[in-house]
Amino acid sequence: MKREIVNIVLLGSGNVATHLGLHLQNIGYNIIQVYSRTEKNAMILANRLNTDYTSDPEQLNQQADLYLIAAKDDSIATIASFNILKNKFLVHTAGSVRSDIFIPYTDKYGVLYPFQTFTKTREVNFKIVPVLVEANTPDLENELITLAEKLSEKVLKASSDQxxxxxxxxxxxxxxxxxxxxxxxxxxxxxxxxxxxxxxxxxxxxxxxxxxxxxxxxxxxxxxxxxxxxxxxxxxxxxxxxxxxxxxxxxxxxxxxxxxx
Missing domain, CATH: 1.10.1040.20 (ProC-like, C-terminal domain)
Known part of the structure; x- marks a missing residue:
């Protein structure tokens, strides 16, 4: 039976996390929690999304279908290493971070890279934003493509090197x-x-x-x-x-x- 992404935990609270969180929610996905190492930042974004938040890795919701890491590049491995995320479906949004950064932590991973410059205070028409997808299995890749195609009209597969x-x-x-x-x-x-x-x-x-x-x-x-x-x-x-x-x-x-x- 094909698995479907419904519930998402958003790990990050900056520009990319804010835009992705709002747009994913607008197209029907359920952002069940926002994580940021700074509680105030997590709370601000969570309030905009009307959802739960935490700054404690041990309090992360374990019921998500997807854990979307939209944080600074040098924070991705640290977040992925949280014990509570072991073997979860982990995806990051970075351009220059390889997908295999997740290998020590899970066997289900990928990348969802929206190719645009984001500022919290400026609206973005996500339909015209290219979204690049990569995953470690065909099934997970298809799941991310399905999600990406709801976000954007321009979705393509791309390797880490590309x-x-x-x-x-x-x-x-x-x-x-x-x-x-x-x-x-x-x-x-x-x-x-x-x-x-x-x-x-x-x-x-x-x-x-x-x-x-x-x-x-x-x-x-x-x-x-x-x-x-x-x-x-x-x-x-x-x-x-x-x-x-x-x-x-x-x-x-x-x-x-x-x-x-």
Whole structure:
């Protein structure tokens, strides 16, 4: 008889745990408990989900069909090692943590990786969020796929190695890009200009890569190999050596990619 996931214990209380908990509940899953090592954080999320909470591993509910670990990467093994979770169905939500991290603790494990950046205060349309699934048996994989397909319209199977490379790509496309925005905002602020001036440029750049290859959308002095402009801009950055070094490295990388085209 096919087993069905109904009751879920959510282990974590941060951005991913909050969004997953709310969306899983909205599509009919029963979040029977929230765990966090910080009781206040567990209570805040549990109150939003109208469910039980604990910060004591020994008080974890043992009746769940799935124990979903949505916590910091370096906390996953610690949580999985809780004696009360021995041989439970354990799943984590991390991009760069292998599924076999669970091997010492259970023979039923997997990964449910929602590929998106999450902030508690911003709504996310989960239907368009890619969800990557991995499990150690075909049956468990099918269970996770069934759950994932209720969350999202884009579900795919991915190995730990594939997921890790996707996560690295996200660091470049999201985290590093956002840091570039932060640098740009700092440079503008120091010259009495508003970051708002960049917003149309940012939107146009983002929209272009939805229809053409990023390398083909590249513009600017580096892709034109305009050494005079690049030297002038490097000189302007003399007072902030770290920005100057980032500019140099990024420009060289742009040129190297263009040479490969």
């Amino acid at each position: 997921r890790a490379m996707l996560h690295i790509s996200a660091v470049f496309a999201c985290n590093f890009t956002n840091h570039m925005y932060a640098i740009a905002a700092d440079l503008l602020k120091n010259n009495d200009l508003s970051f708002d001036l960049l917003q149309p440029l940012i939107m146009e750049t983002a929209e272009k890569v939805m229809s053409i290859r990023p390398a083909d959308a590249q513009t600017g002095p580096a892709v034109r190999f305009d050494r005079n402009i690049m030297d002038q801009q490097m000189t302007k950055l003399n007072e902030v050596p770290v920005y100057q070094e980032i500019y140099r490295i990024m420009s060289e990388s742009i040129q190297n990619l263009q040479n490969k085209k």
